[in-house]
Amino acid sequence: MKKTILIIVLGVVILVTIVLLRTFSFTAPQFSNTLSPVSVKSDGSLLSQAISYETISHKREMRDDSVFLAFHSFLQKSFPKLHRQLTRELVNEHSLLYTWEGADLSKKPLILAAHMDVVPVDYASRNDWDVAPFSGEILEGNIYGRGTIDDKGSLIAIMESIENLINQGFKPDRTIILAFGHDEEIGGNEGAKAMAVILEKRGTRAWMVIDEGGTLANGIVPGIEGTVALIGTSEKGYVSLEVSADMAGGHSSMPEPMNALEAVNRAVHILKENPLPDRFSEPIQGFIDHIGPNLPFVQKMAFANTWLFKPVIYNTYNKSASGAALVHTTQVVTMFNSGLKDNVVPTRARAVVNYRLLPGDNPQDILSRAKDLINDTIVKVTVYDDFAVAASPISDHSSLEFEFLANAIIAVNPNAIVSPYLVLGATDGRYYYNITDKVFRFSPIPLEKEDLNRIHGVNERVSVKGYEKSVSFYATLIKNS
Ligand SMILES: [Zn+2]
Structure with a gap:
């Protein structure tokens, strides 16, 4: 009897010791603040204007083509230097594929993906908005409107960062490709899927693709008060x-x-x-x-x-x-x-x-x-239908590419914890696995808990400060790549 008790006590002691040892030696992978951050000033006015183009993805037949073309003209007018330096291709009339050729063609290109289409604002909720949903109005430091988070915020921030880098006289070493789809919200077949096929046919092998899907989560991850950069792998x-x-x-x-x-x-x-x-x-x-x-x-x-x-x-x-x-x-x-x-x-x-x-x-x-x-x-x-698809492949979070992305994030957000994540919805990102096995889903737009319901919902918005940081993030990413 005594012996049994002794064995049980010994077992518990060993178990507790193992648990505690593992707890005390549990450390997170460290990312270093070694990349030089690029700080870009922005008042958010270009994003505000971009929102006023109602690039809504309905069913294909219901699409207003003229709005997409007007949005293209707006981009050309707003980013003149970018449009002189980068080559621009239209894919299926509405998607935009830009190439900024780097000096070192042995380096695989970095692809920055985003989408210009937005979901509609349902009629019943129009009056619940603090501002008209396609006004792009800036109210108390926030840019409001459909698409500010999903996904024009990223698209305009990418373009603003490049216009700024060109202004500074920067020329990329690595080729930068921008892939802006026009139908992500209805499946991405004409946009991202087609662009990925074009790139594949050209023999492009991407260094990595960065698309929406992950976020800078402020106070959203339970147990952590600060910022967590969630990168969808x-x-x-x-x-x-x-x-x-x-x-x-x-x-x-x-x-x-x-x-x-x-x-x-x-x-x-x-x-x-x-x-x-x-x-x-x-x-x-x-x-x-x-x-x-x-x-x-x-x-x-x-x-x-x-x-x-x-x-x-x-x-x-x-x-x-x-x-x-x-x-x-x-x-x-x-x-x-x-x-x-x-x-x-x-x-x-x-x-x-x-x-x-x-x-x-x-x-x-x-x-x-x-x-x-x-x-x-x-x-x-x-x-039921032909939308059936398995989960996407998994992009390796112990890769050098993930580490580089993490370093770029903390160069601009020094206190952020960076972590891989599983994206619950679908993004254009899944189409790019034919040209790379590193597809990372991350938008640098910071989100608070209350913002989660604003995505596809009422009062979608980003703060001007958060947007400005996003521009700096893309500039940092591009300049250091
Ligand atoms: Zn989206």
């Missing part, structure tokens, strides 16, 4: 499954034991009862390694010992929808159609379940898994 995949049944209907006074609606309802319920398992994908493991050492002690201990505390961490993440989305492939019923009349048994029922896939899961596996779980010959399970 992968983006989740996407598939919708249609779950349907066709059966004889009939009069509701003499119902059969099962009908189409009930069969589909049962199938959807089974899926709901079987969520996909929690796991740390590589970008999130990277996030844990970079953020963990900066957390308060208890959280730091958990992150330093995921081998022991994984269930606790999953539990914490699963308390919020945004946290849960980081640690598993999500599934949610988004459509359910059946029934016409209260006294008629429906002959057909259909539900659609949408999945956002962690790296490693693919649409075919999700389909087979759903079929196996439902295991019902009456119910048909198929892929």
